[in-house]
Amino acid sequence: MNPRRKRRLLWALGLIAGVAVAFSIILYALSQNIDLFYTPTEVVEGKGKDAVKPAVGQRLRIGGMVVEDSVKRNQETLEVEFLVTDIGPEVKILYTGILPDLFREGQGIVAQGVMIEPTVMKATEVLAKHDEEYMPPELAEQMKGIKHVNPNQPDAFEGNQ
Known part of the structure; x- marks a missing residue:
């Protein structure tokens, strides 16, 4: 191989290696800041088809209704302690601080924090949902048996007349 081609090959390999190292560092930094969202059922029974339960010490967000x-x-x-549920098991949330004004029993919340036991979370932040009328369609069907109707469809309200 002639020296010019060899030098170009080394530069190309060096560039590829540098990009790979930079990409790996970026992915590692981002993975440290990811807070996965779980429902109480997913925390207790596992999430998805792989049934992966969050590990003790893992940072995450749990959303559901206050029991x-x-x-x-x-x-x-x-210090405040309360239970959160969706349609099944309950998860205990421990929080130290002032709760949002809209926080109350029966209200939807999202708590961010660290799992300290398999069904106990130490929250660093609690957010209360401001619109108690809205609920994701899937959760509404599971909790209340309500079927979501898209109001933007022309025939959405014909059955209500």
């Missing part, structure tokens, strides 16, 4: 009569507040501190 009635499950909110327990420590009168001396800002």
Whole structure:
């Protein structure tokens, strides 16, 4: 191989290796900041067809409805403990801080934090959903048996007359 081709080949291989290293570093940095979203059923029973349960110590988000009569507040501190459910099992959420104004029992919430036990999460942030009327169609069907009707379809409300 002549020296000119050899030099070009080394430059090309070096460039490819550099891009691969940079891409790997970017993917590793991004994977540290990913917070996966789970429902309580997915946390307890596993997620998807592979039935992967979140590991203790994993950062994630859990979304669901606050169970009635499950909110327990420590009168001396800002510690709050409550249960969240969707259609099945419940997950206990531990939170220290001031809850959002819209937080209440029976309300949809999303909690972000770390799993400290298989069914217990230590939340760093609790978000209350502001519109209690909206619910994703799949969840509405599971929880209430409500069938979602698209209001943008011309014949969506013909059966209601």
